[in-house]
Amino acid sequence: MKAYGFTRYGGPENEAFLDLPVPEPGPGELLVRVTASGVNPADWKVRAGLRRAELPLEPPVALGREVAGSVERVGAGVSGFSPGDEVFGGTVGSAGGWAEFARVPASFAALRPSDVAPTDAAVLPVAAATAYDAVVQLAPPPGARVLVIGAGGGVGLAAVQLAVARGVDVVGVASAGKHELLAELGATPLAPGAEVPGRVDAVLDLVGGDALRSAVAGLGGSPSAIVSAADRAGVAMLGGQAVARVRSGERLAAVARLVAEGALDPHVTQVRPFDEAGSALAVVEGGHALGKVVLRIE
Numbered sequence: 001m002k003a004y005g006f007t008r009y010g011g012p013e014n015e016a017f018l019d020l021p022v023p024e025p026g027p028g029e030l031l032v033r034v035t036a037s038g039v040n041p042a043d044w045k046v047r048a049g050l051r052r053a054e055l056p057l058e059p060p061v062a063l064g065r066e067v068a069g070s071v072e073r074v075g076a077g078v079s080g081f082s083p084g085d086e087v088f089g090g091t092v093g094s095a096g097g098w099a100e101f102a103r104v105p106a107s108f109a110a111l112r113p114s115d116v117a118p119t120d121a122a123v124l125p126v127a128a129a130t131a132y133d134a135v136v137q138l139a140p141p142p143g144a145r146v147l148v149i150g151a152g153g154g155v156g157l158a159a160v161q162l163a164v165a166r167g168v169d170v171v172g173v174a175s176a177g178k179h180e181l182l183a184e185l186g187a188t189p190l191a192p193g194a195e196v197p198g199r200v201d202a203v204l205d206l207v208g209g210d211a212l213r214s215a216v217a218g219l220g221g222s223p224s225a226i227v228s229a230a231d232r233a234g235v236a237m238l239g240g241q242a243v244a245r246v247r248s249g250e251r252l253a254a255v256a257r258l259v260a261e262g263a264l265d266p267h268v269t270q271v272r273p274f275d276e277a278g279s280a281l282a283v284v285e286g287g288h289a290l291g292k293v294v295l296r297i298e
């Protein structure tokens with residue numbers, strides 16, 4: 001089957017279209033015929049070897065941490081899914097989603113509601129579900145003021161919508177080109193490095209490093225909770241927590257319900273053909289994507 005991934009850990013020069021065997025679904029897994037697959041910072045981080053400790057994959061590796069598609073086969077012990085079901089979910093191992101077929105754990109898959117497009121469903125398991133997990137973890141009460149750093153990316157735009165829907169006063173840090181959309185979504189946009197006027201109760205960080213450190217320093221120690229999806233070590237040094245992911249089918253179904261109800265828009269801004277996998281990843285690796293980039297595989 002055709003796949004896009006890497007043959008050696010390192011830079012983008014190690015990416016290539018690959019001819020790989022169709023993977024076997026292991027126990028508890030689905031083999032999914034892929035319709036669409038999201039593009040995430042995790043993809044270039046995996047290729048660069050930054051995730052090798054928790055994801056020790058032997059190249060060649062097909063990239064793509066999330067998919068929507070139809071169930072081709074089910075592995076041993078799977079219940080609740082049958083061949084032909086339209087599903088979406090996270091991928092496992094080196095059989096990623098930028099391929100004709102991918103392995104998806106049944107525990108992190110859900111049926112795709114018919115009114116959620118495959119290109120929307122394919123971007124929910126990583127970005128939107130992380131935003132959901134982070135907002136649940138921060139649990140800001142109505143009226144709380146939350147600073148979202150990196151508010152215009154895939155996780156950020158979803159987090160802004162989920163927080164605003166809870167009655168939270170969201171200040172979204174993003175570059176100027178993203179301010180109009182953030183204001184439309186009900187957030188107060190702020191340029192990176194600008195002083196935050198007034199108090200902040202909690203911080204959701206999606207950038208890490210200096211952006212996180214300097215933003216928190218500028219708040220003078222006022223936030224009671226800091227959660228980061230981008231910088232586990234950096235947030236720990238500031239007394240905050242890494243986002244605790246809940247990788248379950250129930251969580252995916254809850255996020256998809258919000259999309260079906262029109263309460264959450266994953267903001268897919270680029271649907272790229274499979275042949276453009278490399279340039280699609282380069283957009284995300286550039287670090288300034290607006291919303292989500294997704295590959296249409298078939």
Ligand SMILES: NC(=O)c1ccc[n+]([C@@H]2O[C@H](COP(=O)([O-])OP(=O)(O)OC[C@H]3O[C@@H](n4cnc5c(N)ncnc54)[C@H](OP(=O)(O)O)[C@@H]3O)[C@@H](O)[C@H]2O)c1
Binds near residue numbers: 041042152153192245
């Ligand atoms: N733990 C998990 O399970 C998990 C899941 C999903 C994502 N993540 C991580 O969370 C992070 C965000 O993911 P994502 O998918 O939202 O990435 P993304 O779509 O690439 O968005 C990142 C956003 O950050 C903004 N940004 C970059 N530098 C900034 C700065 N100095 N100040 C403010 N904003 C800045 C970018 O645009 P502008 O600069 O133009 O505003 C961009 O919109 C990544 O590190 C990713 O690996 C972790």
